[in-house]
Amino acid sequence: MKLILKYTWRYKKYLLLSVLGVLGFVCIQMGLPTLLKYVINDALMGENRILLLQLVLIMLGVVIVGISGEICMSYANSRIASNVIRDIRSDIFIKTQSFSHGEYNEFSVSGLITSTTSDAYQIMLFVQNMLRSATITPIMTITGFVLIIKNNPQMLWTILATVPILLLGILFINLFSRRYSKAQQSGLDKINRILREGLSGLRVIRAFGNENFQEQRFSEVNDEYCIVSKKAFRLTALAQPGFYFLFNTIITLVIWFGSKAIGENTLDVGALSATIEYIFHILFSFLMLALLFTMYPRASVSAERIQRILDCDVMISENLEEGKTETRESGTIVFENVTFQYPDAEEPMLKNISFTVNKGETVAFIGSTGSGKSTLIQLIPRMYDINEGRILVDGIDVRDFNIKALRNRIGFIPQKAQLFTGTIADNLRLGNPKASQTEIEKAAQIAQASDFIEEKTYKYEEKLSEGGGNLSGGQKQRLAIARAIVKNPEIYIFDDSFSALDYATDLNLRTQLRKEITNATVLIVAQRVGTIRHADKIIVLDEGKIVAWGTHEELLKTSNIYYDIAISQLSEEELA
Structure with missing residues (x-):
């Protein structure tokens, strides 16, 4: 994680723009339900057309602010993610240029190619989602809790009961995903190695009529990678419907208890509608965070592999600053x-x-x-x-x-x-x-x-x-x-x-x-x-x-x- 934060922190201006964009995004997600409450309770039920027109115009302004914020957030996050992957790949390439044959033997050429391409790409995907989820979730959650307490505090227990379950699910996925992610990247190294050998040695392979043997070698490592990938994808596939099931269960409970409260005249329709929207956005932001954590193990493995390359002590010191450049003799x-x-x-x-x-x-x-x-x-x-x-x-x-x-x-x-x-x-x-x-x-x-x-x-x-x-x-x-x-x-x-x-x-x-x-x-x-x-x-x-x-x-x-x-x-x- 240190590697990811180190490269991300280089672009503070874009980070600031992303945070401002998140505020605009939260404005539209939380502002519209709040205004909808007043539309239902005061404008529609009170048959106040002037108030309705005023609220609609305010909602339009909130939408404009929110859309502008989302555009800024998407632009800033894309710029940061693309710059991060550029910087990582440049640093890996520069580092590998200083490697001796010993380092190349240690990491293998196929492993270095995987780190420069696949590992860096995994980090880019993680950074894109991290910048979005890691900032939206806390702001959305805090805002949502405040608004729920203000409008409908009796429904707060539904969120408080759900969050621990979500966190346990995230922890469970994280533990298993990491093991599969390591196996995936290792398998990708093997695929790159055999593919590289097969392409560079194609003439020799054909000369010996050994195509079937090479196909068998590739099929073995490819099948091994496929099996590990299926396990990782199954875990992710099971996680998403599980979260949605919990998500929909909570919304159903809120509607059920909210309907009873309306029948008892302790809650109005507008407050219930707003509360459903607040809970929806809080849970949805947590769902985004959960998906981020399903990506984290693979990004973490990739970051470790890249960090190992960048931290490698080169056997041959280049002496670029203190080394001698001038001599008295020539050609001896x-x-x-x-x-x-x-x-x-x-x-x-x-x-x-x-x-x-x-x-x-x-x-x-x-x-x-x-x-x-x-x-x-x-x-x-x-x-x-x-x-x-x-x-x-x-x-x-x-x-x-x-x-x-x-x-x-x-x-x-x-x-x-x-x-x-x-x-x-x-x-x-x-x-x-x-x-x-x-x-x-x-x-x-x-x-x-x-x-x-x-x-x-x-x-x-x-x-x-x-x-x-x-x-x-x-x-x-x-x-x-x-x-x-x-x-x-x-x-x-x-x-x-x-x-x-x-x-x-x-x-x-x-x-x-x-x-x-x-x-x-x-x-x-x-x-x-x-x-x-x-x-x-x-x-x-x-x-x-x-x-x-x-x-x-x-x-x-x-x-x-x-x-x-x-x-x-x-x-x-x-x-x-």
């Missing part, structure tokens, strides 16, 4: 006895890694699958934080950097190129929004991407589908490389970024890189020896340790691991 990287272990792993992935890369050098990493190559280079831009040792970039420990300043120095090209919806030019300008058309065209030429771009209908303004789905794997990799070149960083990190390229394109691209990028430091992770054989230094990893380093020629003589990799890929002439 030093690993000093670095050990790294994944949060859920049983043993370190990297053990006692030490090496130095000087400005302008090209250093490559090679080794068997699982040797820690990709993990090692992901530590430089702080995708993860190390457990022991130090990593220095330009003479500064990466943990002491302002993280934006650190990553601005690095052009990171992952193996799986991630492109975004938009034009080719938009994607190439991702790291440098101010890049000119000439700069992006030159970068595309270096990355061997200009040929296929020029073949497109709209060239650099060609629209890319989600994830670059209308491009081949090699085309996406070349655009990702071009994007890093446009950024013009001092350090390039290629994480097996040439794997989807044919040998000719790979050779031409690396040749152009050597010509155009002369001052930058280049780190390359690759499986192909041909891709890294001209590097200034090649580091061989095995089971998370550096087992050898040197040039291509040196390693062929000194490292059995490197020699075995090379002999499986190169011809005898290339090995000679």
Whole structure:
């Protein structure tokens, strides 16, 4: 509830307007029955047409005030609710942008999507109803009690007897709804996860003819969600007729005892009519409050899930204010006895890694699958934080950097190129929004991407589908490389970024890189020896340790691991 109130309280002006609107709404709901009493008793029974006309005009004025108040209330509540959901979604997105891989594993991507969409929407619905019910109910109840005491105090017992029953019903619903709400949101996470896996892995699923298995997986979690939802809806469905039954019972009792009082001349018709209306509006406001409480458990669960995300302590501190942004050196990287272990792993992935890369050098990493190559280079831009040792970039420990300043120095090209919806030019300008058309065209030429771009209908303004789905794997990799070149960083990190390229394109691209990028430091992770054989230094990893380093020629003589990799890929002439 604290989360909901925190975001709602930001809009005090709209809250004030909502309260004023509620007063207008109560004015019409309670004012008309009071005036109706005088219409019946004094104007109609007294056959006073002038008084009748006066009362009708007053009632018309009350209606205008009431309608104006209801419009103001609806407008203010809608603005607050829409602003609250906007703020919550923005804060979740901003928070998740600071998450490391550890946090994403903790919350899961499907869970974060559910919190940003469904959970935030549940809070919006609750806020809309809360602003209406939580303000109308107390004002309507107090006004109604005062008017009943003034006009017909003998009927007060009917309300006093009903309120405890309503409160017990609300408490009962709240207890059971909360359990079902947690299960619903958890089930929605599972549905999102399987749906996301099914859509992103559709080609693999079709290739293995595994559609039936995926359908079965989805059906199981969908049916589970359906069962829980039915239980929650049954509870709500039983609550509403129960409240209406109590509601109508009280009105019947009021009419019964009121009729007897009229027969005994202790109550007039106008007072009874007004009393029925007062009780009707009091009970109806309590019914709205009861419905609000049926929504509260699910909103509470959603708020807890969102609060957990917003309160999460990020493993990697961004140092946005106190972090260093300026350095004396440029393009140097030093690993000093670095050990790294994944949060859920049983043993370190990297053990006692030490090496130095000087400005302008090209250093490559090679080794068997699982040797820690990709993990090692992901530590430089702080995708993860190390457990022991130090990593220095330009003479500064990466943990002491302002993280934006650190990553601005690095052009990171992952193996799986991630492109975004938009034009080719938009994607190439991702790291440098101010890049000119000439700069992006030159970068595309270096990355061997200009040929296929020029073949497109709209060239650099060609629209890319989600994830670059209308491009081949090699085309996406070349655009990702071009994007890093446009950024013009001092350090390039290629994480097996040439794997989807044919040998000719790979050779031409690396040749152009050597010509155009002369001052930058280049780190390359690759499986192909041909891709890294001209590097200034090649580091061989095995089971998370550096087992050898040197040039291509040196390693062929000194490292059995490197020699075995090379002999499986190169011809005898290339090995000679």
